[in-house]
Amino acid sequence: MSEMKTAINRTAIDNELSKRHINLDPGGYFIIYLDREEGLICAKHYNNLVDDEGFALHPETGERLSAKCQDNDQVATTIYSGRTAKELCVQLFEETQPCPVTHFNHAAYLGREFLRAEIALEQGSEYIQD
Template sequence: MNQTSENLAAIDENLSKRDIELDPGGYFIIYLDRDAGLICAKHFTNVIDDRGLAVDPETGKVIPAKGKVERTYSTIYTGTTAKELCVKIFEETQPCPVTLLDHAAYLGREFVLAQMALISGQDYVQD
């Protein structure tokens, strides 16, 4: 079956709507530093409460999935390629800040998209 880019985009769009389990190890905000030629990933810690919601470990307040949240990141990781960033996070950082395999796979996909945007000059928006 020959897939078009529209079909593939629709598959990914549909999969982006699924429920996911939040990683007790925390979450990442990914962005580009074009001037430095870097993919950046800020890591934020969180605690998952008994409802399955991420809460700020300092305040106990729920961290909203949408909108602006003022929090301080625990670590910032940078790399020029997706692979370099994955090695830093998953192989060199102990203990690893990612505790779920689906979260690791998601980050790998996002880092590749960020790298492609860095190379092409297109905008990068984290899924």
């Protein structure tokens, strides 16, 4: 199988898996971004309420929050940052007590996203959180 075909298959697999529903972590959620000037991967942590179906709710109105909405007037509880994905994971999962991540699938997701962000930082390419 050619390298290009393998890359396309991997992209298709990831795109399909990104469509699945995952219950949100009651410990909160993260908005990941790059601070290129400082050479950092950053993750803003937000607390959230989660309904019975696993969707985030606005803490004051009780309305479901959209993953696409960036202007939900929530205030980040903490901003984590690191120069590498590993540094950020150690800070978040090993050094922060209590750890704000309470679901294994959320921890795995964050590790993948931090690595994607690190690659984008190294390559100077755009990073968009999945």
